[in-house]
Amino acid sequence: MAKDEAALRSDPGDRVAPGTRADWVDRRLRSAILSGELEPGERLVAGPLAQRFAVSATPLREAIQRLAARGLVEIEPQRGARVAPASPRDAEEIYELRALLDPRALRDSLEHSDDAHRAAIELAYEDMVRPKGGADLVELLDRHAAFHATLLARCRSRWLLRLTALLADHSQRYAMLATLAGAQAGHHDTVAEHGALRDAALAGDVARAVTLLREHLEQTLAGLRAVAGREVAVVRAAAPRDTRRRT
Amino acid sequence: MAKDEAALRSDPGDRVAPGTRADWVDRRLRSAILSGELEPGERLVAGPLAQRFAVSATPLREAIQRLAARGLVEIEPQRGARVAPASPRDAEEIYELRALLDPRALRDSLEHSDDAHRAAIELAYEDMVRPKGGADLVELLDRHAAFHATLLARCRSRWLLRLTALLADHSQRYAMLATLAGAQAGHHDTVAEHGALRDAALAGDVARAVTLLREHLEQTLAGLRAVAGREVAVVRAAAPRDTRRRT
DNA sequence: AGCACGTATAATTTATAAATTATTGAGTCA
């Protein structure tokens, strides 16, 4: 039948590059929030933002709705949207959950790894430790996130991956905020940790890799706690951009 | 504006609904999906839906975006949205994650319980075991979800609660689908399990409550596996409502 | 007939404009 031919042509998945404007604004806003370009608590006013991105109100609004569902922005009905506030408490919750979920995902991923996966891990690691372009901080954190995501990529549970990706977004934001707050403390030799993690993953030593990842996350959390005080100060400083200056 | 909208909006279960139209459509669509009123894989065409809900395209679209971010609908750019497909595999993943996360949330919740919380638990339990109005299936599942949510309510980690709530939504959908598929199996004496859970929670026996919850979830998963075959059949039967019309 | 191409139709996506709601500020009365 001709049905098969038609089905082949409209095969889902051949469209790799989604091109709608709402998607673009979504990604753009996400990276703006993760990079700190938009500060926590900052208001997102529809008009100026639409002009700044050269899009209409509709796709902008849709992007905001999606980000709200992901927890990156908060919407108060009838009163506008703002970048999700940041707090040390939230950061602790996020990293605790990552310490619980990421190792689990890593175990399943490594147990179903293959050559292509290991190659991808090696590549992501190289991209991370030896950034090509400018040593931009946001680029560095993007590579870091990509490395972790690659490690988990073979996990078969799409839901577990969905949750880890969600948490990874937020922890990337906190990593950036902490760095901006002057977090030189907590520099617990992350390069060595990542290297050991890479080696264990490539060697197929699942148990060791899982342990290393958990320790890595816990130490990151500890380092984040070390600058919690300063971070709070920064958040407080950014907060006064509040809506109403009611007495 | 048209005056008949008030009548249209007084559909069952929304009158205490403050907020915007998009919020309303969001809740309405969510419950439609969770109740199976909209079947997995079913297309969500903007025009008819907007007319059916008596709203414009904009708020409807925003609601769909939010539901997509929550995983209840899937959007293929330029090609429309559809209710997220259901599969036994997804159900397993969801219940496995619940078995991991819910007990953790329950532990923290019960460790910070108080009289008001215990009263809420007792109330939610009564509402569940003795439904007042019609013995509607969706109402029953809503009460069941409410009971579980109440148990976890005192958990201090807002992120953990966010994840459990997300998973609860999807597991409620699967509970409905399984029941519609004729899941009399898996009736592993849920009433007794819930009763014991309630008792342990009210008595402050945290360890026991946590164990009971984990077992409850694992048995629910087991019961769900029992009807997996039939469920697949149902999903397959519903699937042919696919995108492209028959040739 | 079978396949490709072009046109027509339908649906999504975006833009623009109207309307509802919140907030600000001045003016007024106690």
Added chain:
DNA sequence: TGACTCAATAATTTATAAATTATACGTGCT
């Protein structure tokens, strides 16, 4: 002076209409 009212303004929210894209169908060619 202080609080309260009420218009003015700004922002969100919704509606409507235009444009972009995908899909279906008919037409002509090999």
